[in-house]
Amino acid sequence: MNSIFEYFADIFHTVKSLLTGMKVTGRYFFSPWEIVTQQYPENRKTLKMYDRFKGEVIMPHNDHNEHRCTGCGICETACPNGTIEIIQAKIDMPDGKKKRIIDRHIYHLGMCTFCGLCIKACPSDALAWGQEFEHAVFDRSKLNKTLNQPGSSIIKDIVE
Amino acid sequence: MNFSIYDFTSFNQWIDKFLNDNLPAFWAVAVEMVIIGVAILLFYALVGLFLVYAERKVCAFMQNRVGPNRVGPYGFFQTIADFIKLMLKELIYIKNADQLLFNLAPFIVIIASFMAIAAIPFAKGLHAIDFDIGVLYVIAVSSLGVVGILLAGWSSNNKYSLIGAMRSGAQIVSYELSVGLSLITIIILAGTMQFSEIVEGQRDGWFIFKGHIPAFIAFIIFLISSTAETNRGPFDLAEAESELTAGFHTEYSGIKFAFFFLAEYMNMFIVASIAATVFLGGWMPFHVGSWAGFNHVMDFIPPFVWYIGKTFFVIWVMMWFKWTFPRLRIDQLLTLEWKYLLPINLVNILIMAFIVLMGWHF
Numbered sequence: 055m056n057s058i059f060e061y062f063a064d065i066f067h068t069v070k071s072l073l074t075g076m077k078v079t080g081r082y083f084f085s086p087w088e089i090v091t092q093q094y095p096e097n098r099k100t101l102k103m104y105d106r107f108k109g110e111v112i113m114p115h116n117d118h119n120e121h122r123c124t125g126c127g128i129c130e131t132a133c134p135n136g137t138i139e140i141i142q143a144k145i146d147m148p149d150g151k152k153k154r155i156i157d158r159h160i161y162h163l164g165m166c167t168f169c170g171l172c173i174k175a176c177p178s179d180a181l182a183w184g185q186e187f188e189h190a191v192f193d194r195s196k197l198n199k200t201l202n203q204p205g206s207s208i209i210k211d212i213v214e
Numbered sequence: 215m216n217f218s219i220y221d222f223t224s225f226n227q228w229i230d231k232f233l234n235d236n237l238p239a240f241w242a243v244a245v246e247m248v249i250i251g252v253a254i255l256l257f258y259a260l261v262g263l264f265l266v267y268a269e270r271k272v273c274a275f276m277q278n279r280v281g282p283n284r285v286g287p288y289g290f291f292q293t294i295a296d297f298i299k300l301m302l303k304e305l306i307y308i309k310n311a312d313q314l315l316f317n318l319a320p321f322i323v324i325i326a327s328f329m330a331i332a333a334i335p336f337a338k339g340l341h342a343i344d345f346d347i348g349v350l351y352v353i354a355v356s357s358l359g360v361v362g363i364l365l366a367g368w369s370s371n372n373k374y375s376l377i378g379a380m381r382s383g384a385q386i387v388s389y390e391l392s393v394g395l396s397l398i399t400i401i402i403l404a405g406t407m408q409f410s411e412i413v414e415g416q417r418d419g420w421f422i423f424k425g426h427i428p429a430f431i432a433f434i435i436f437l438i439s440s441t442a443e444t445n446r447g448p449f450d451l452a453e454a455e456s457e458l459t460a461g462f463h464t465e466y467s468g469i470k471f472a473f474f475f476l477a478e479y480m481n482m483f484i485v486a487s488i489a490a491t492v493f494l495g496g497w498m499p500f501h502v503g504s505w506a507g508f509n510h511v512m513d514f515i516p517p518f519v520w521y522i523g524k525t526f527f528v529i530w531v532m533m534w535f536k537w538t539f540p541r542l543r544i545d546q547l548l549t550l551e552w553k554y555l556l557p558i559n560l561v562n563i564l565i566m567a568f569i570v571l572m573g574w575h576f
Contacts, residue, residue, distance in 0.1 A: 065554065072539065079276040079538040090278040 103185040108168045111138075111161055112184035113201040120209045121202055123180035125156030132175035137165045156202055163189060164197035222339030250342050254331055258480060263293045265479040268526075269533055276537040300475075303468035308370065311465065315369035320466065320473035322362030327480040329355040334487045335409045337497045337517040348409040349397055352488060353390070356443075359481060360386040363445075363452065363462050366474070370465040378461025381544055382452035385442055388551040389449075392439035395559040399432035399566045400425065400492050413496040420495035426574070428566040433493045435555055435562070437531065440485040442547070445478065447536035451544055482529060490524035497521040 082088065092101060103109065115121050127140045143157035173181045181201075191197060229249075233242040267282065267290065274281025282289030308316060330352050332342040345351050360383055367379020403425045404412045415421070422429050442449035453461030463474045490496060497517030501509045542550070 065558075075538045076534060079534060082278050083272065083275045083534070086275045088278050089280055091280065093280065 103187070106183075107185055107187070108170060108183050109187040110163055110184045110189065110199075111166065111172060111181055111201070112186075113159060113180055114182050115203055115206055116209065119203060119206045121156075121180055121206050122178045122209055123156045123159055123202060124178055124208060125154055125159075126177065128175050128177060129172035129181060132171045134169065134171065135165055135167060137162050137167075138172055155208060159201040161199045161201050162197065163199060164194055222337055224339075226339055250332075254328070254342065258328065258331065258476075261483055262476040262479050263297060265483060265529065266293045266296070266475075268529070269479070272530065272533045273537050276534070297472070300472040301469060305468045305470060306465075308465050310371045312369035312371070315365045316465075317470070319362045319366035319369060320470045320477075322365060323359050323477040324362075324473045324480075326355060326357075326359035326362065327477050327484055329358070330484045331480070331487075333409060334484065335413055335491060335496055336521055340497075340518065341410065344408065344410050346406075346408045349401060349407045349412070349488075349492070352484070353394055353397065356481065356484060357386060357390050359477065362477075366466070367462040370462070372465055374458040374460070374464045375462050378452045378454070378458045378464070381454075382445055382462060384544070385445070385449060385451065385547060388548060389439040389442040389555075392435055392551060392555045392559055393443055395556070395563060396432040396436040396439065397488075397492060399428060399559075399563050402563065402566050402570055403429065404492075409491060409496070412492060413498050416495040416498045418501055420493065420498070420500070422493045425566060426569065428562050428569060429493065431558065431562050432566070433489070435559055436489055436493065437528070437535075439551070439555060440489065441532050441535055442551075444481040444485055444532075446482060446532060448539035448541050449547060450536075450541060451547060454541060482532060483525065486525045486528035486532065487521075489528045490521065494524045494528070495520075496524070 094101065113121050113123060125140060125142045127142070130138045130140045139160040139162070140156065141158040141160065142154050144152050145155055147153050170183070173183065189197070230242070230246065233245055237245065270292070271281045271289075273279075282292035285291045285295050333345055333348045333352050333355075335341040335344070363382045363386075364379045367375040367377075367382070370376070400412075400421050401407055403421055404415050406412060406415070412421075416424070422433050425432070445452045451461075452458075453463070458464070463471055466474060497520050499509070499512035499515060499517070499520055501512060
């Protein structure tokens with residue numbers, strides 16, 4: 055007797071839950087003005103991407119053209135597909151020691167899969183996600199970017 | 215000669231008379247067949263293109279999107295662009311496929327749906343052939359499509375295709391039963407299997423209202439099982455993109471793929487037509503018992519508009535199912551049919567027979 059009751063209760067619950075789902079989609083259907091997607095080429099001027107959006111890897115610079123990259127090369131090691139290339143330079147410190155710094159941080163956007171491992175691996179938070187996403191170019195070599203700006207230097211308080 | 219959009223009988227008789235006056239009897243019939251074939255083919259292509267567009271738009275609205283909106287106003291010519299693209303695509307030669315069956319399969323699928331459309335009454339007199347066993351004919355012919363699907367899966371020589379085809383086979387064999395039994399429920403009420411008589415029997419009220427609760431249950435079961443029979447979501451295990459790439463038509467490209475694609479939408483159209491004809495009165499306007507004035511106003515809307523309106527309503531409900539529910543697993547699918555739909559259906563037939571016997575229906 056109990057199993058028969060369960061059988062019909064099952065049908066009742068199924069119908070109820072299916073109708074709940076259909077109510078949601080039905081309401082969406084009858085309110086076509088509610089659009090959650092971005093109407094991209096039209097709203098290009100006003101489009102604001104979200105903080106979590108992974109457009110490209112960038113190296114933020116402050117007002118004095120200073121970045122946080124020490125040139126340690128951990129991001130280069132962390133990258134699974136060889137997107138990042140670190141070219142180091144050596145400078146003479148005032149105390150006579152030699153010190154490694156970053157010369158060029160080369161980022162091959164064309165090879166990047168946007169996994170974000172370089173950003174997670176960076177010990178000094180030098181890398182971040184940029185919001186730019188219109189990367190289409192006519193020449194592949196334009197996708198090879200140098201992330202540190204010319205003439206930039208490291209922020210003084212970074213501890214290696 | 216008076217033609218009217220309310221009754222195509224005189225128009226048909228006029229064509230028939232014209233051809234018989236000018237041609238020998240054999241050629242008159244041959245020309246009539248060609249005319250009907252071309253007319254149905256054109257209708258088929260137009261409805262197919264429109265349904266693909268409608269599906270994409272309905273899906274978009276149900277997901278709070280805009281849908282196709284680039285080609286033409288509101289993206290109306292999107293499917294025509296897609297169709298041209300499909301026509302221009304290369305037909306890939308599959309090395310280890312059974313060439314004969316591989317090329318034959320899309321035609322079997324499309325012919326099955328093409329044959330079923332012949333028996334459907336579009337309006338008064340607009341009816342290619344009016345069998346006295348019309349319902350049986352449509353059920354028989356529309357289930358031929360599974361042969362094409364099985365052949366496509368087998369001859370592709372691909373594991374995904376084969377699994378998809380086998381699932382489709384199991385699914386259609388199971389759900390064909392429910393489709394048939396739910397139609398039988400209404401046949402008991404109507405007392406005939408001829409489509410024109412079924413429609414005529416709904417002059418004073420559609421069967422879904424005349425048959426009380428059993429007719430309504432039969433309608434719901436028909437909707438569920440026919441959705442499954444046309445391999446549409448949430449019963450689209452046969453093509454299950456996420457598991458089987460594209461199921462039975464994985465290896466097809468270009469126009470052969472387009473045939474499968476079109477046949478899927480036309481099967482949906484045919485199933486919706488049957489639902490509209492058998493349960494919702496076909497081309498018969500909405501009549502309420504003794505409200506003469508109301509019935510008269512409803513009669514002004516041409517039958518073809520009624521038919522198309524009801525059919526597209528059913529299609530819309532099926533799209534609503536597809537874009538709301540997640541896909542069932544194969545064991546859930548068979549459980550639904552054999553443990554729930556089939557017993558309910560059998561009891562439902564019994565109740566309907568009892569109601570008809572006691573004369574409790576309207």
